[in-house]
Amino acid sequence: SAVISQKPSRDICQRGTSLTIQCQVDSQVTMMFWYRQQPGQSLTLIATANQGSEATYESGFVIDKFPISRPNLTFSTLTVSNMSPEDSSIYLCSVEGTSGSSDTQYFGPGTRLTVL
C-alpha cells in the first residue's frame, strides 16, 4: 500500500482566484492520478501525471484550467485556475500500488474546495 497526504485538506476561495493542491506519497511511484468528485457524484479522472513528462488530460479537462506538476517520484501538484463555483468539489490524488499491489489504486484524503 501507499500512504498519501494532501494539502490543504479544505479551502474556501473566491471566484477568479487559483488554488494549488499538493500531494505527497511515502514511496516512489511512477504514475499519479488526479480525480474530481463533485457533490454527491462519483469520481472523474482529471489527468494522469508521470514524472518527467507532461500530464495526460482526460476529455473535458485542459492544462490551462488544471495545470499539474510532477517534479519527482513522490510529489505532485494540481492547480485549479480562475475558479468558479462550478469548481467546488473534492479533489483526490491517487497512486498505483507498489510491487505486490500494482493493480490497485490508493487515494489521498482529498481536498474539499468551496468556491464562492
Next chain:
Amino acid sequence: GNSVTQMEGPVTLSEEAFLTINCTYTATGYPSLFWYVQYPGEGLQLLLKATKADDKGSNKGFEATYRKETTSFHLEKGSVQVSDSAVYFCALLHTGGFKTIFGAGTRLFVKA
C-alpha cells in the same frame, strides 16, 4: 468500453441487518475488481478486491465474489453497524491498464 453499474442508493438499514449492494461490470478480458469505501468527510479507502474469477475478497466482515459468468461483484455483509454508514464504490481495472473505472457509488445509512 469498460463500465461499472451499481445499485442506486441510498440504502437504509437497521443495525445488524444483512447488506447487499449489487455491482455488475462490462469489460473485455479479465479485469481486477474492487470495492472502495468513503466515510463522511474522508477520501476513498480500498475495502476489498478480487483479481480473477471465483476469487472472494473480504475485509471487515464485508465480502464480494468475482462472478465472471454473471459479470458481477456484489458486496455483502451479514450484520451491518452504524459505523458502516458510508458511500461504497465498485470499480474495475482492466488487465494491463492503469485507469480505474468507478461506479456511481451507493450511499448506505445504518440506523441504530
